[in-house]
Amino acid sequence: MKKAICLLSGGLDSATTLYYAKHQGYQVSCLIFDYGQRHNKEILCAKKIARHAGCDYKVVRIALSWQGSSLLDKTMAIPQHQKINPHEIPTTYVPARNIIFLSFAASYAEAVGAQNIFIGANAIDYSGYPDCRPEFFKAYQKTLERGLKTGVGGQPIKISTPLIQKTKAQIIRLGLKLKVPYDLTWSCYQGEKIPCGTCDSCRLRQKGFEDVGAKDPALKI
Amino acid sequence: MKKAICLLSGGLDSATTLYYAKHQGYQVSCLIFDYGQRHNKEILCAKKIARHAGCDYKVVRIALSWQGSSLLDKTMAIPQHQKINPHEIPTTYVPARNIIFLSFAASYAEAVGAQNIFIGANAIDYSGYPDCRPEFFKAYQKTLERGLKTGVGGQPIKISTPLIQKTKAQIIRLGLKLKVPYDLTWSCYQGEKIPCGTCDSCRLRQKGFEDVGAKDPALKI
Numbered sequence: 239m240k241k242a243i244c245l246l247s248g249g250l251d252s253a254t255t256l257y258y259a260k261h262q263g264y265q266v267s268c269l270i271f272d273y274g275q276r277h278n279k280e281i282l283c284a285k286k287i288a289r290h291a292g293c294d295y296k297v298v299r300i301a302l303s304w305q306g307s308s309l310l311d312k313t314m315a316i317p318q319h320q321k322i323n324p325h326e327i328p329t330t331y332v333p334a335r336n337i338i339f340l341s342f343a344a345s346y347a348e349a350v351g352a353q354n355i356f357i358g359a360n361a362i363d364y365s366g367y368p369d370c371r372p373e374f375f376k377a378y379q380k381t382l383e384r385g386l387k388t389g390v391g392g393q394p395i396k397i398s399t400p401l402i403q404k405t406k407a408q409i410i411r412l413g414l415k416l417k418v419p420y421d422l423t424w425s426c427y428q429g430e431k432i433p434c435g436t437c438d439s440c441r442l443r444q445k446g447f448e449d450v451g452a453k454d455p456a457l458k459i
Numbered sequence: 460m461k462k463a464i465c466l467l468s469g470g471l472d473s474a475t476t477l478y479y480a481k482h483q484g485y486q487v488s489c490l491i492f493d494y495g496q497r498h499n500k501e502i503l504c505a506k507k508i509a510r511h512a513g514c515d516y517k518v519v520r521i522a523l524s525w526q527g528s529s530l531l532d533k534t535m536a537i538p539q540h541q542k543i544n545p546h547e548i549p550t551t552y553v554p555a556r557n558i559i560f561l562s563f564a565a566s567y568a569e570a571v572g573a574q575n576i577f578i579g580a581n582a583i584d585y586s587g588y589p590d591c592r593p594e595f596f597k598a599y600q601k602t603l604e605r606g607l608k609t610g611v612g613g614q615p616i617k618i619s620t621p622l623i624q625k626t627k628a629q630i631i632r633l634g635l636k637l638k639v640p641y642d643l644t645w646s647c648y649q650g651e652k653i654p655c656g657t658c659d660s661c662r663l664r665q666k667g668f669e670d671v672g673a674k675d676p677a678l679k680i
Contacts, residue, residue, distance in 0.1 A: 334606065390589045
């Protein structure tokens with residue numbers, strides 16, 4: 239059975255990506271990052287999703303002790319009700335986050351003989367992070383081909399971004415078809431009991447469910 | 460004063476690179492990685508070198524729990540007396556090591572406003588690791604330009620590899636001129652009291668000092 243690594247954040251996109259990878263016939267191992275987020279709710283959700291999908295997972299703990307993002311630094315405010323402008327990078331941007339996550343995924347993939355790394359990045363209904371765009375993944379792919387043993391003498395490890403050009407509504411439609419347990423997913427940047435409904439992430443999610451005409455099962459928790 | 464990050468392993472190459480960056484007028488912050496090496500001697504050496512250079516440093520702890528390298532796994536043997544063949548990657552190769560190290564350096568550099576990342580990689584007298592070759596760094600440079608905020612809207616962070624095309628002897632000659640404290644550096648893959656003298660790293664170092672006609676001050680410890 240072909241093997242893959244899937245980055246799992248606990249959110250809607252990565253959960254959909256995991257179910258997509260499974261549907262494509264991969265035996266998937268999940269990587270979950272504990273990188274000093276404001277709350278660990280999304281980590282708990284990621285673990286539940288991996289278990290629900292019947293996949294093994296590893297939690298990688300990394301300390302980004304230099305901060306510089308409102309997603310890490312509790313003294314900074316999370317932007318609320320802000321107009322989402324893909325040409326302006328919000329304070330929730332974490333420097334090099336996907337560069338770091340993919341570096342661990344590449345190491346893990348090569349160590350266990352996985353051919354693919356799945357990541358649920360999206361460049362349509364997104365917050366404008368540069369490390370979510372197709373041109374970034376294209377460059378990273380080249381880096382893996384040149385920097386890994388498998389890239390030099392074997393089958394290069396492929397970064398797969400199945401959601402990259404999908405709208406949030408298209409992602410949700412795909413996920414509903416694949417029976418993704420959206421009730422287990424957590425998208426809100428805050429870690430309260432219920433999603434705040436006003437941060438970028440909540441609003442992109444809400445709009446997606448509205449466009450599909452479905453109810454967000456996470457709101458029932 | 461222009462800022463830079465320097466990856467510091469405790470070995471000869473990275474120490475030379477640090478002193479080179481300082482000589483170029485950079486205010487350098489060092490990044491030292493505790494990634495589950497067989498021994499922590501090189502970490503202690505790296506700290507001493509940073510202090511000797513008058514630079515601040517951070518130690519980043521990462522757990523590569525998937526192993527797959529004789530540098531991490533004490534049940535695997537370190538190759539001794541082996542013919543160094545740049546076309547064959549030895550078991551000391553750690554999957555994606557420089558990809559991971561540079562990802563943290565990129566995050567740190569962007570968070571503190573550093574324009575350069577210095578890394579002492581070398582593709583001449585080296586062990587054949589793919590992530591030490593110029594084409595790898597070229598691809599990674601592109602990844603940073605496309606994945607970082609500074610790459611999209613500002614001054615891209617540059618990866619500097621001043622030793623990449625130098626022989627070990629040329630590196631040592633440069634280092635002696637820059638007064639690098641080679642007595643504080645540690646190159647041996649083993650963590651014994653004195654260098655083993657037979658691993659790839661020891662032999663490349665020995666040959667370098669021989670070619671220069673200098674004594675290795677680390678051997679006096």
